[in-house]
Amino acid sequence: MAIRNIVKDTDNYDTLHKKCRPVTEFNQKLWDLLDDMAETMYQAEGVGLAGPQVGMLRRVFVIDVGEGILEFINPEILETSGTQNGAEGCLSFPGEYGMVERPNFVRVKAQDRNGNWFEMEGEELFARAVCHENDHLDGIVFKDRMSRILTEEELAD
Incomplete structure (x- = not known):
């Protein structure tokens, strides 16, 4: 496993705004990418990381909302329902x-690292993380959806 560079908006704005292609090969290269993404996310103290954030324009993301690493290909x-604004x-x-306003509930279908389809559903942080990372795969970043930026004073509270 290796730590990958996280693409910042100032580095490569275009990469973060491109639609990703589907994953078609489930092999060691994909498994290495998933492992690297998880390690990179943990090292950066994040909750999720999507392919384009490490320069890979593929439909893949990882999240950990407190239950361990989850991989979505x-x-x-x-389905979504309800709303949360946070x-x-x-x-x-x-x-x-x-x-950013997001659904409070999400049901998602994805493939695992071996290509097997599965469905998951969840609320609150799980829903926020899935929607946030899935947006990355369509070239949408959280700033495209935010109603307002938070001030330093608000962040300190």
Whole structure:
């Protein structure tokens, strides 16, 4: 496993705004990418990391919302409901936080590292993380969805 460079908006804005291609090969190269993404996310103290954030324009992301690493390949959001409005940040925009409205519930279908399809559902932070990372795969960043940026005073509270 290796720590990968996280693409910052100031480094390569275009990469963060491109739609990703589906993963078609489930092999050691993909497994190494997933392992590297997890290690990179943990090292950066993040909750999630998507392919384009490490320069890979593939439909893949990892999250850990307190239950251990979860891997999503070729994800499809099947259902959302409710709303939550809260502070959100992104490893590609260090030090920037804004208020973002997201669904409070999400049901997602994806493939695992071996290509097997599965479905998961969850609320609150799980829903926020899945929607945030899935947006990355479509070239959408949290700043595209935020209603306002948070001030330093608000972050200190």
